[in-house]
Amino acid sequence: MSRLGMAKKARSKATSSNQRREESLTREQIIEASIMLLDSGGEGGLTFRTLSERLATGPGAIYWHIANKSDLLTAACDAIIARTMNAPMGSALLGTTPQATIRLLALAMFDAIDAHPWVGSALTRAPGQSPMVRLVERLGQQIRAMGVPKKEHWVTVSALLNYILGVAGRNAANGQFARTEGLNRTDFLEAVSAVWSQLDIGEYPFARSMAAPMRSHDDRKDFLDGIDLILRGIGSPLRK
Amino acid sequence: MSRLGMAKKARSKATSSNQRREESLTREQIIEASIMLLDSGGEGGLTFRTLSERLATGPGAIYWHIANKSDLLTAACDAIIARTMNAPMGSALLGTTPQATIRLLALAMFDAIDAHPWVGSALTRAPGQSPMVRLVERLGQQIRAMGVPKKEHWVTVSALLNYILGVAGRNAANGQFARTEGLNRTDFLEAVSAVWSQLDIGEYPFARSMAAPMRSHDDRKDFLDGIDLILRGIGSPLRK
DNA sequence: ACCTGAACACCGTTCAAGT
DNA sequence: ACCTGAACACCGTTCAAGT
Numbered sequence: 001m002s003r004l005g006m007a008k009k010a011r012s013k014a015t016s017s018n019q020r021r022e023e024s025l026t027r028e029q030i031i032e033a034s035i036m037l038l039d040s041g042g043e044g045g046l047t048f049r050t051l052s053e054r055l056a057t058g059p060g061a062i063y064w065h066i067a068n069k070s071d072l073l074t075a076a077c078d079a080i081i082a083r084t085m086n087a088p089m090g091s092a093l094l095g096t097t098p099q100a101t102i103r104l105l106a107l108a109m110f111d112a113i114d115a116h117p118w119v120g121s122a123l124t125r126a127p128g129q130s131p132m133v134r135l136v137e138r139l140g141q142q143i144r145a146m147g148v149p150k151k152e153h154w155v156t157v158s159a160l161l162n163y164i165l166g167v168a169g170r171n172a173a174n175g176q177f178a179r180t181e182g183l184n185r186t187d188f189l190e191a192v193s194a195v196w197s198q199l200d201i202g203e204y205p206f207a208r209s210m211a212a213p214m215r216s217h218d219d220r221k222d223f224l225d226g227i228d229l230i231l232r233g234i235g236s237p238l239r240k
Numbered sequence: 241m242s243r244l245g246m247a248k249k250a251r252s253k254a255t256s257s258n259q260r261r262e263e264s265l266t267r268e269q270i271i272e273a274s275i276m277l278l279d280s281g282g283e284g285g286l287t288f289r290t291l292s293e294r295l296a297t298g299p300g301a302i303y304w305h306i307a308n309k310s311d312l313l314t315a316a317c318d319a320i321i322a323r324t325m326n327a328p329m330g331s332a333l334l335g336t337t338p339q340a341t342i343r344l345l346a347l348a349m350f351d352a353i354d355a356h357p358w359v360g361s362a363l364t365r366a367p368g369q370s371p372m373v374r375l376v377e378r379l380g381q382q383i384r385a386m387g388v389p390k391k392e393h394w395v396t397v398s399a400l401l402n403y404i405l406g407v408a409g410r411n412a413a414n415g416q417f418a419r420t421e422g423l424n425r426t427d428f429l430e431a432v433s434a435v436w437s438q439l440d441i442g443e444y445p446f447a448r449s450m451a452a453p454m455r456s457h458d459d460r461k462d463f464l465d466g467i468d469l470i471l472r473g474i475g476s477p478l479r480k
Numbered sequence: 481a482c483c484t485g486a487a488c489a490c491c492g493t494t495c496a497a498g499t
Numbered sequence: 500a501c502c503t504g505a506a507c508a509c510c511g512t513t514c515a516a517g518t
Binding site: 120121124128133137141144154155157158159162163165167169177192195199203204206207209213217222225226230231 | 365395402405410443465475
């Protein structure tokens with residue numbers, strides 16, 4: 001569309017009349033375009049062909065700047081996480097308790113993954129890489145501030161991290177699944193709730209009883225309640 | 241290989257001389273073969289072509305019994321979860337505390353996802369479907385038995401579920417990632433730990449301090465410790 | 481140094497045609 | 500009712516050839 005034309009013009013203009021400007025494709029441009037494609041088209045929306053169209057080049061050009069698709073996904077994911085962890089909530093955090101800060105961090109991640117659902121699965125596929133490092137660092141500093149003994153740092157950060165990524169990822173998957181079926185999230189939950197409410201009462205009594213809360217629940221609120229549950233566990237003495 | 245030949249012979253023999261035996265491909269056969277392919281070749285190992293080779297048919301035949309690949313993955317996933325939740329740990333569970341039962345259930349899931357790493361991501365992509373129902377039911381019955389008030393059932397089951405699937409999934413992803421890089425899990429953790437230990441100390445002090453525990457930790461033990469952390473939270477009174 | 485774009489070896493899925 | 504297998508419209512990735 002016009003976007004393509006503009007990109008092409010901008011680049012050729014830079015090449016012809018502006019020497020100091022980056023004349024060539026940059027890694028950042030590629031990642032930025034990837035994020036837009038992932039946001040609008042889901043995981044399947046990012047293709048070396050659509051991407052190169054958007055950047056007004058050939059598919060081969062991208063491989064000069066990026067190793068492969070997995071590399072590209074990790075980089076896009078990292079960009080989102082970096083933005084989220086460095087967001088200007090910084091000042092609001094000072095002076096409150098570490099618990100409150102953890103809640104804010106968790107909520108920021110929840111909202112980021114909600115806005116960029118593909119981040120959920122990308123994070124799982126890139127263990128130990130830079131997106132994860134950023135997350136662990138921010139959570140860890142609050143765990144330290146809470147006075148959790150060093151021996152428990154690893155378990156504590158792992159419990160929080162996995163809960164956050166687990167719920168946020170599942171929430172995002174709900175949204176994507178709903179979109180695939182052509183429903184909005186409310187209608188989707190309505191539909192799942194309807195199915196659960198008709199489960200065999202002898203075999204699935206508990207799951208059946210979850211149909212009602214599923215229909216009326218607030219994803220963000222429940223997410224925070226779970227964080228509180230874990231924070232409570234962190235604060236409690238060991239049972240045995 | 242010989243397996244292919246055998247399958248072919250068995251089916252043609254059934255067709256020619258045994259009337260009551262299933263002459264045609266069944267959904268179960270397809271799912272079973274899919275599980276084997278997924279186990280040995282990872283997510284990319286399941287292909288309609290490899291699958292139909294293994295079943296000694298054409299790719300089109302599978303579509304008579306299965307809607308599409310997503311349907312196939314969910315069905316394979318459900319088969320694993322069903323087996324895991326109905327495993328003969330049943331008798332050992334009676335008479336112990338609900339907490340102990342939850343630990344056993346969680347560990348069974350951890351081991352199942354460790355043995356079938358593709359289950360982790362398949363579960364995320366099929367929210368609200370039958371695999372999930374089975375899990376929620378088993379966990380929920382124990383939550384009831386613990387005397388958790390009804391109002392907290394939803395949050396509690398969601399916290400446990402997400403922790404279990406989150407950690408198990410991440411653990412499985414570690415294993416797969418390592419395999420892709422041609423390492424075993426120990427060497428992989430060693431490598432990640434080495435990278436983390438060289439992070440900038442000003443920017444990532446906490447993540448850096450996690451390098452050591454990452455090298456020496458026991459995945460299953462840490463997983464259980466996290467479960468205990470959450471169980472502790474469930475047992476504690478609300479803070480405010 | 482960076483880009484082009486055709487080519488390769490795959491995918492999931494469909495569908496006329498068979499039995 | 501169930502299967503065959505060629506065909507379609509895609510993928511990610513490579514690589515000779517260009518500038």
